[in-house]
Amino acid sequence: MMKRLLLAPGLLVLCTLLFSVLGVMPSQAAKKEEKWIFIVETSDGTWQTGSTENTVGFDACGSMSKADSNGKYYLDKVLDKCPDPSKYWIYVDGDATLGTTITKNGSLHYDSSLDLFIYKGIAYNTNGAAYSNGHYFMVDWELEVDNLDLSAFADMDPLSYVDGFEFSDAESVRGLAADFYGLLIVLASAGMVLSLISAAMKIAAFGSGAVRSGIFEAIGYKILIFMAVCAFIGLFGLLGEFINQLSKI
């Protein structure tokens, strides 16, 4: 009994530690990844791409057609290539002469006189000093903009670079953790079924009162551990919300 008492919290702590590392680390890495992808028009008229972490050495991705006079662009192809667009912003080079707004819902505004972007009420510096025409529009992924040929993106992985931790790695770790959790649930379920069958046989064979209650006690502990494993996601979601509320105090 003593061993069991010590074993249960120990196993739960180990599982928690494992899931903490596997779960929170990619979450933070993803947060660091909330950088920007550039699509810039360089001084020679070609379009190039890069990220904020790599503002100097853009990988050339060929020429692209210029935007039309309405200042509207197609971003569908980029959207298709990004697995989780909500985490990313995109900067599209804009010629100030084309106009100042490429949004249709008012959440984006480019103020060429201040050289700032106003995005959801927050001003951002263009930070494009390295480029002669580095006026970057910040485009919300939700926007539908027209007429920009982004065919040059076909062979590009715009999400490949993030501060030493690649986006694909984060997704991979998340996927692995999800797989591991799934495996854990399957193993735990199988273990519970075997435990119940084993208990059934013991109760049938040694069905006296004291022995039976001992068996039920053992099963009870196993059920508690199994419930803890199954409730892990919801439980720590609540804990997360609790910590979040505490941090606001």
Next chain:
Amino acid sequence: MKEQLKKSLLAIATTIFYGVYTLPIYAGNLDASDLNASDLDLSWLNNKGNGTFDEAMASFQGIFASGYALMMVVASGMMVFFLILAAIMYAGGSARSKDDAKGKIFGVFIGCFLLFGAVAIVTLIAGIATGAFS
């Protein structure tokens, strides 16, 4: 004494949970303000993963299904055996052995409930536990 020990272990476990869970966040040299609910939201664990263990899991499930079927046969045989044994004890014995036989029959019924309801019980518990906090 035992009760106090249980409480102490629970308190220690809770403290460790809290510590280890938030440690990786702060270890990343992030401000506390960087912490938000989405960081601690692990609902993505319920999503489809990379399929890393799919093959192993399918293999395990196949083996387990065979093992489960075998165990069901053995355990069912045991139930029948002990039920017959209890019936013989009840039929031919003294008053005391009749009481023992009743206990055995009761045990067999409980055993049958657990045996044939094992999968349903586990599914029910998993369903309740998974949905309890979500």
